[in-house]
Amino acid sequence: MSGRYGHQPNRHLPTPVSAPLFPLFADLQGRRVLVVGGGPVAERKTEALLHAGALPSVGAPDLTPRLLAWYEAGRIEWIDGRFDPHWLSGVWLVVAATDDADVNRAVAAAADASHVFANVVDDRELSTFQVPAIVERGPLQVAISSGGGAPMLARHLRRQLETLLDDSWASLAELFTRQRRRIRQRFPQTAERRRFFEKLLAGPLPRLYRQRLHAQAEQHFLAVLDEHATTARGSVAVVGAGPGDAGLLTLNALRAMNEADVILHDRLVSEDVLRLGRRDATYIEVGKSATGHSTRQDDIHALMLEHARTGKRVVRLKGGDPFVFGRGGEELEFLRTHGIPYEVVPGITAAVACAAYAGIPLTHRDHAQSVKLVTAHCKDSFDTLDWQSLAQERQTLAVYMGVAGLEGLRDRLVAHGRAPSTPFALIENGSRRDQRVLTGTLADLPETARFHQVRSPALLVLGEVAALAGTLHWFGAPPVCAVAPTHSRNLPTPTLQAA
Structure with missing residues (x-):
């Protein structure tokens, strides 16, 4: 169960349309870097390299007064003349900072042939590395990059971060750097160290540094280091992930x-x-599927217990809300029986989120005064439902289920008096990029779902409010007013005595 996706060696995150840059902080201390160009831009790039401890070689026929002063002081090497590919010999990086496009292209081509990373100022296509906007607080550096496509946006964000991150961050970074060996000796396990840091950062330490009380801050650090328990107790957080849009996660879920x-x-x-989860956490898929591989609930219980008993913090991450058709209650009962500490982080349930993203109000003064949340995964669960109550008008049904039971749902509702003309909306992949909404009437519900090949995850909203999807739509593709090519005309005769 190692790696980001334990139990799933073949699962990968989707590749974005434009792949992001790989973030890299390069140690250039004592290493040669070539800057081609001798103007103001080359001067700024050379200054940043000197700050990083690099040994810049500046190649150009002429230098700015400041570059010339650095050369005369022995801080940089000057290669007098026009660019020659031989200049790349022995360098780790090259920066092309001239105002001559032909020279910049020549530098990029020579660097590519020599397997040397090149940055061509203001030319994303020719560059093999980008120089990010930096917020620096002592040893702490925050790098911001737009991949070279929107440098002004990165600089704008940098200005915002400059106001948010005060000088206390430098003091914190210097303290942790200075005490790094001692901390690792005290807490050899990564999880222990992380909890130690969390305790420090949640306490008065940052405030003491903001108040310039450095001696008190150091004393507090040493006190926490001595008292912090090395035997961590595991726990489980049952967390609702919502229907799919990461923006719907709560702050507690992110924490x-x-x-x-x-x-x-x-x-x-x-x-x-x-x-949005921790990069170095172990990710294990424990999903259930009506047609494919499923993880038994007993196995999920066993995994929670196994990891919590070894002192780990476990998140049981569930779609929607864990207490709405999510078996969260069963999992808490199991954890309580075995003495495992737990907490619950609610999520936005699919009925609320998917209906909202489809422009459907679940209640409406003119159409629906109540909402019923229903799940019907199989025939046995159908038999336990109060169909007479579910068939009443002026209410909204939000049905959590696979699409296989739609025909039985339609027939029973009509048999108990629900009008075949009742509007419905089928919301597939609600709140996600590929959300699809199909609308129609109850009479054609199962045929419509089959014709349009509706797949899980899909939520059914049934009732007068579903008709508002066409006019209140705001997210994703417009709803499809779906009429199946053929549909059953042999609907059950409405009768309250029907089974």
Whole structure:
């Protein structure tokens, strides 16, 4: 169960249309870097390289007064003349900072042939590395990059971060750097160290540094270092992930996911949500499927217990809300029986989120005064439902289910008095990039779903409010007013005595 996706060696995150740059902080201390150009831009790039401890070689026929002063002081090497590919010999990086496009292209081509990373100022296509906007607080550096496509946006964000990150961050970074060996000796396990840092950063230490009380801050650090327990107790957070849009996660859900050692997630938790969790956590898919591989609930219980008993923080990440058709209650009962500490982080359930993203109000003064949440995964669960109550008008039904039971649902509702003309909306992949909404009437519901090949995850909203999807639509593709080519005209005769 190692790696980001334990139990799933073949699962990968989707590749973006434009692949992001690989973030890299390069150690250039004592290493040669070539800057081609001698003007103001080359001067700024050379200054940054000197700050990083590099040994810049500046190649150009002429230098700015400041570059010339650095050369005369022995801080840089000057290669007098026009660019020659031989200049690349022995350098680690090259920066092309001239105002001559032909020279810049020549530098990029020579660097590519020599397997040397090149940055061509203001030319994303020719560059093999980008210089990010930097916010620096002592040893702490925050790098911001737009991949070279929108440098002004990166600089704007940098200005915002400059106001948010005060000088206390430098003091914190210097303290942790200075005490790094001692901390690792005290807490050899990664999870222990992380909890130690979390305790420090949640306490008065940052405030003491903001108040310039450095001696008191150091004393507090040493006190926490001595008292912090090395035997960690595991726990489980049962967390709702919502229907798919990562923006719907709560702040508590993000906190839990970023503190987790192990994340046991449902199959339908979106990749966008999973990306927000800790990078070095162990991710294990424990989803259920009506047609494919499923993880038994007993096995999920066993995984929670196994990891929590080893002192790990476990997040049981569930689509929607864990207490709405999510078996969260069963999992808490199991954890309580075995003495495992737990917490619950609610999520936005699919009925609320998917209906909202489809422009459907679940209640409406003119159409629906109540909402009923229903699940009907199989025939046996159909038999336990109060169909007479479900068939009443002026209410909304939100049905969590696979599409296989739609015919039985339609027939029973009509048999108990629900009008065949009742509007419905089928919301597939609600709140996600590929959301699809189909609208129609109850009479054609199962045929419409089959014709348009509706797949899980899909939520059914049935009632007068479903007709508003066409006018209140705001997210994704417009609803499709779906009429199946043929549909059953042999609907059950409405009768309250029907089974």
